[in-house]
Amino acid sequence: MEKVNHLILPADLSRPSNTIADLGELALIEKLKPFCAAGAIGDDAAIMKAQPQHKLVVTTDMLTENVHFSGRTTPPYTVGWRAVAANLADIAAMGAMPIGITVGLGLPGHTPLNWVEELYRGMADCLNIHGGAIVGGDLCRAMQRTVSITALGEVLPHQVIRRDRASPVMTVDQTGPHGASSAGLALLLEELELKEQQPSGTLSYAKAWIKAHQMPVPRFDALKDLRRVIQKDKGAIYPTITGMDSSDGLANALLQISNSSRVGMNIVRSAIPLPAGLSAAVGPETALKWALHGGEDFELVLCLPAKIAEAFTKTRFATAIGTTTDTGIVKLLSAEGSSSSTTITHESYQHF
C-alpha cells in the first residue's frame, strides 16, 4: 500500500484546491474564458456569421472517458486536441472551412482543475492552428468525463463534398498514410513493444505514430491544395468531388462511398501508402490491416476526375490508390491490373 500512497497522496495534499468541486462552477468558467472567443460567454447563445453565399456545415461528436480516451493513452491536452481535430476532420470532409465550435463538458466533481485547463488548452491550440474558435459551451456534473463538441463550418455550394456522387471511372485518392494512429495506440497500450533489435530509426517513427494518435491533423491543408489544383484549370466547371474522412478506417471510407454512390472500386494493395517504418516493425500484413481497419487517422478519401487526381497527387498530400468501377464491389488487387483480388469488407466498431 505504501507505494500507492506515495504515488497518489502528495498531489492531493499539496494542492488543497485542485478539483473543480473545490473551485465551484462560476470560478471554473472564469478560468476557461481565456481559451474562448472574445465575448463568446455572457449571453444566452453565441452570435456568428457565415460568409455570404456560403452554406453552413454542422457536425457533432461525443467522447467519453475509458471509451474514447483514457489517462493511459491521452493526456488531457491531447484529449482536447483530438476531440476538436475529429470534429474538424468532418468539416474538412464536407469540403468546408471551420468557423467555430461549442463544447459540452460533463465532469465528476473530483476532476482536477488542471485536467480541465489542459483540455481547453489542447482544444484552443488545435483551433488556432486549423481555424475556428470556442464560441460557446456548457458545463455539467457527470459520473464520467464527457466531451461533446459541435463544430460549424462554411462552404460554397459548388464546393460541397458528399459521399454519394462518385461514378465509374474516377481516381480514388487518399491523403496521409493510414495506420499510424493504430500503431501509436498499440504502443501506448503496450500491446506493441519495440525491441532493441528493431530496424534503426524505428524509435523515431514510433514517436510519430504516437503523435498521429494523440494529435491528428484535420486535412484543411490538403483541401486547400485540392481547390488550388481545381482552380488552376481556369474556365472549367468546378467538378463534383466525392469523399469522406477516414475516421473509421480507410476500408470503411471506401465502403461507405461505394455504398452511397453505388459504385465498385479496384484498390491496388501495393499503392496504399503505409506509415514509414511500420511494415518493418510489425510486418506488412499487420501494417496493411491497421491502414485499412485501424481508424482514427482522420485523413480524406476522395474520388476525383482523373485529370484533377493527377495534379492533386503531385501535391505533398495525396496518393492515388485505385479507381471506381461499375461492379459494385470494393476489390483489393495485389497489383495494378492483377487478376488476383480479395474483397474489402467492414470490420467496424460498434459502440453498443
Place this chain on the structure above:
Amino acid sequence: MEKVNHLILPADLSRPSNTIADLGELALIEKLKPFCAAGAIGDDAAIMKAQPQHKLVVTTDMLTENVHFSGRTTPPYTVGWRAVAANLADIAAMGAMPIGITVGLGLPGHTPLNWVEELYRGMADCLNIHGGAIVGGDLCRAMQRTVSITALGEVLPHQVIRRDRASPVMTVDQTGPHGASSAGLALLLEELELKEQQPSGTLSYAKAWIKAHQMPVPRFDALKDLRRVIQKDKGAIYPTITGMDSSDGLANALLQISNSSRVGMNIVRSAIPLPAGLSAAVGPETALKWALHGGEDFELVLCLPAKIAEAFTKTRFATAIGTTTDTGIVKLLSAEGSSSSTTITHESYQHF
C-alpha cells in the same frame, strides 16, 4: 433474492431484444432516422443554410441523468422535449428563430430501446411545434444517460437581443408567470402534497404545474408578438431590446441583466404574476420564492422602451413588473412607489 428476481427478470426475459446493446449501434441509428430531418444522416456533417443577411445563433446544453432528469420526474418523452425546449429558449432569448439541432447522446448499453425512441419522439415533437429539425448527432457508450444538444438559430442583426443594452428608465417585462416548473417538480418529487382540503380547482392547477416542468414552452410566440408590436410603429427605428431567458429563475435573469447592463431595477412585488392557484396551495411566500428562484420556467425577461412595453403587455404574454433605474441595485418593492424594499440577490445553483 426471490423478490429481486421477480422484479427484474421477467422484463429481461420476455423482451429479449429490448436494450440498445441487444440491438447494436447501426440498427439503433436506423430506428432513430425517422425522427431526423430527411437526408440529415449519411454524410460526415449536415448542410444547412441561414437566410441571407441573418446572423447565426448557437447554443449548447448538456443534461445528465440524476442531475437534470430522472425516471422519477421525467419520462423519456419529456426528457427529449425539455432538452430541446431549454436550448430553443436560449435561441428565443437572443431574439432568433430556430433552424435546427444536433444531438450527442451518451448511453449505457442496458438502456431500453424504447427509452431512446421516446426521447427522440419528444425532441422531434418539440421541434415540429416550435421550429427546427434534428440535423445531426452522435451516439456513444457512457456510464450515465447524457443528452448534449446544440441548437442553431438565425436572426437579423438589428433584432438581436443581448443582456447588456438596458439603460434607465425602461420597463421590465416578463412572459409567463414564473414558479410553475418548481411547483411541478415538487409535486413529482412528492415534496409537495395536495390534500383533500385544498381550495377547489387545485388539482387541475397541479396538472398544469407538472406540465410546466416536463414540457416547457420556448417563447417564440411571445417573440413574434413583440416583433409585431414593434413593426406596427411604422417608420420608427427598431429599438434595442435587452433580455435573456429565465432558465435559472426570474431573479437570476434580473440580476444578470442588471450586472451586464450596469443598471438597477425597481421590481414591484405585487406586479409579479404567479401561477394560478399556487399562492392558495403553498402560501404567497413560497409561491414568490419559487417565482424568483425556482428556475426552469424558460420564459423571457426583457427591458423595453416604455411605449413598446405598453403595447407588448396588451398581448397575451407579457406583464410589466418594474423599471430599470440608475442605482445599480435590483430592489423588490412591496408595491409601486413604496419606500419599503428588499434587495434581490442570487440563490443560484452551482453544478460543482
